[in-house]
Amino acid sequence: MMTPGLLWLGVLMVVPCLLIFVMAFYERGIYGGIDWDAFTFDNFKRAVEPLYLGIFFDSARVAGLSTLLALIIGYPAAYAIVKAPARWQTALLFLAILPFWTNYLIRTYAWIVLLNPAGLINGALKSIGLITEPLPILYNEFAVIVGLVYNYVPFVILAIYSALQRLDPSYAEASRDLGAGAIATFARITLPLTAPGVAAGAVFVFVLSIGNFITPDLLGGGKFLMAGNLIYDQFLTARDWPFGASLSLILIALMLLLLFAQALATARARGERGTAHA
Amino acid sequence: MSTIKTLTVALFASAATLLMAGAASAEKIVISNWDGYMPKDLPEKFKAETGIDVEVAVHATNEEIMGKVVASNGQGYDVLFVSSPFAEALNKLGIAAKLDHSKIPNLANLYPEAAQLQHDPGNTFSVPYAWGTTGLCYRSDLVKAEPTSWNDLLKPTDDLKGKMTMLATDRWLMVPAFLAGGMSVNTVDSAKLAEVKDVLIEAKKNLLAYDDTTFYQKLVSGEAVLVEAWDGWCNYGIAENDKIKYVVPKEGSDLWVDTMVVVESSPNKEAAHKFIDYVLNADTGKWVVENIMYKTPNKAGMDAVDPAMLTQYPNMAIAPADLLKFEQLRDLGDGMKDFSKTVTEIVSSK
Structure with a gap:
């Protein structure tokens, strides 16, 4: 039985992925397109050249840094929402996801307005005399990380909020009753038990960041290549689909590995909790 | 197969x-x-x-x-x-x-x-x-000297540093260095690509950004004072500020x-x-x-x-x-792979 859902997945997800997979083993035609007569592993050999590996590592570093910052901002925010009076929680969550009502590009352009040398932040700092020359806060790695964190923090808040909310308050009470302070209770009870939520949020930010190409392009001023830009360029600028496909496969493999690790962690956490209940 | x-x-x-x-x-x-x-x-x-x-x-x-x-x-x-x-x-x-x-x-x-x-x-x-042509678009009221050469962009004086953009599209990203070096804009020879790469990696350090779409706005706002531009796009800037000017550098342009x-x-x-x-x-x-x-x-x-x-x-x-005197960008065919790699090396350079 082919349900509509499966058909959807099949046509829009599995078939394109298969095309990418097959394409990765052929050559770029001389004028673009694909030379189907030349089966080859060359694209993968090229993909692991230091130049391209370096870009993957660099993207992973930036995505990792963005993930860390998003967690540092997102966890306290989720915690505050859970602790807020119940009647406010919906409103607070609503505020957290409100930015999604605006187009991604517009939100990114808003950061350009804020960060550019003649922009709001530099203008304000200049007018109160804190700086004389504009701070270089746009068109560099800093701006890219700001953009990524800003765009993906709501996912972290939602993931951690749902983990915190499902947490039975009696665990923390028991910990307090047994003499643990607030910090110890948080570090030894709350944090470990919400780890699956943290992992889900983290994987989300990391995976979305490493494949992002709009933010590095706009906020990085095109001076900074992430894995997403590299793949985009191969498909749309160099018109080298096979090489782009092989880079995509490597990125997809990386992402699957992360998702698998996260699923494993979640399953283990569930298992432990299960024993705790028994 | x-x-x-x-x-x-x-x-x-x-x-x-x-x-x-x-x-x-x-x-x-x-x-x-x-x-x-x-x-x-x-x-x-x-x-x-x-x-x-x-x-x-x-x-x-x-x-x-x-x-x-x-x-x-x-x-x-x-x-x-x-x-x-x-x-x-x-x-x-x-x-x-x-x-x-x-x-x-x-x-x-x-x-x-x-x-x-x-x-x-x-x-x-x-x-x-x-x-049309590709050349230099600049704020005549904010540059110390009117630019005349692609080297004004590639090897800028201190006052221009951090206030310039170059085109982001691969082919035009390379054009200024090709022309400044007296090479064809369709060069795919690896020794020449390596030479141009070094020039462009150095030039990148002085750029505000690579920009294909908003460079003329950056000139209008004063964020940038000298940019590589297509003539028609420079005109969008001129329409908003008559201090913006366009010049085809002495080494020429592409058509x-x-x-x-x-x-x-x-x-x-x-x-x-x-x-x-x-x-x-x-x-x-x-x-x-x-x-x-x-x-x-x-x-x-x-x-x-x-x-x-x-x-x-x-x-x-x-x-x-006069337009016909300039070389057109041509399809690079087999040379595209090396060309693209060079562009990636430039754009990902630190």
Whole structure:
């Protein structure tokens, strides 16, 4: 039985992925397109050249840094929402996801307005005399990380909020009753038990960041290549689909590995909790 | 392997057929153009004159439309607007049709130079729609000295550092260094690419950004004072601030040409030729100059433009004979891999 859902997945997800997979083993035609007569592993050999590996590592570093910052901002925010009076929680969550009502590009352009040398932040700092020359806060790695964190923090808040909310308050009470302070209770009870939520949020930010190409392009001023830009360029600028496909496969493999690790962690956490209940 | 090829082609073709299923049997053509690159009412007027329906698809970049038509062998489109190197690739791939000049009488509206383009002498498969140069666009009130050379951008004086942008599209990202080094803009020789790479990695350190779309706004706001620009785009800046000026550096420019191509697999070639003929009328040429602020190879159109415009935007007055002195970007064929790698090395450099 082919349900509509499966058909959807099949046509829009599995078939394109298969095309990418097959394409990765052929050559770029001389004028673009694909030379189907030349089966080859060359694209993968090229993909692991230091130049391209370096870009993957660099993207992973930036995505990792963005993930860390998003967690540092997102966890306290989720915690505050859970602790807020119940009647406010919906409103607070609503505020957290409100930015999604605006187009991604517009939100990114808003950061350009804020960060550019003649922009709001530099203008304000200049007018109160804190700086004389504009701070270089746009068109560099800093701006890219700001953009990524800003765009993906709501996912972290939602993931951690749902983990915190499902947490039975009696665990923390028991910990307090047994003499643990607030910090110890948080570090030894709350944090470990919400780890699956943290992992889900983290994987989300990391995976979305490493494949992002709009933010590095706009906020990085095109001076900074992430894995997403590299793949985009191969498909749309160099018109080298096979090489782009092989880079995509490597990125997809990386992402699957992360998702698998996260699923494993979640399953283990569930298992432990299960024993705790028994 | 041919099974895989057949399967893939069949997949793309059936997708194209699905997309086309809505097409009525009445005479109708599908064209793809950049958004806003021709008069909005052109399809309507064309229909009033010929009875042929025009469906307008838009593409954001040459590469986007190339991706679509190369995968489907052009099926689903009748006329494409693409830049000359891409027209050249379409011709070599057999996707562009040979043009029948007897069906395009308005070719007579073009400058004689329009038939002498390096990528297609005699306009055998492409008809030029707009053309121009790549040069330096700058704020004459904010630079200490008026730029005259590509080296003013590549090896800037201290006051310019951090206040310059270069074009982000791979081919034009390389153009300034090629020209400054006295090389062809179509260089693929690896020793020369390495030489240019070093120059551009050094130059990158002084750039505010690579920017294809908002560089003239950066000039208007003063964020940037000197940028690599297409002449028409510099005009958008000049329109907002008359202190903005354009110069073709002493080492020269490339000649970029945007063209129209008829798709070989089109079942409506007759109508497609009629469409191209219609676009070549003086009104459309005039519209291009007044609205896109590009030069057009359409002499009748250029002649219809208010001369005041040529005074306000001096680069519009560059004579066709002078344009032809510049080398056009050509399809790089097999050289594209090395070229792309060099660009990646430059853009990802620290």
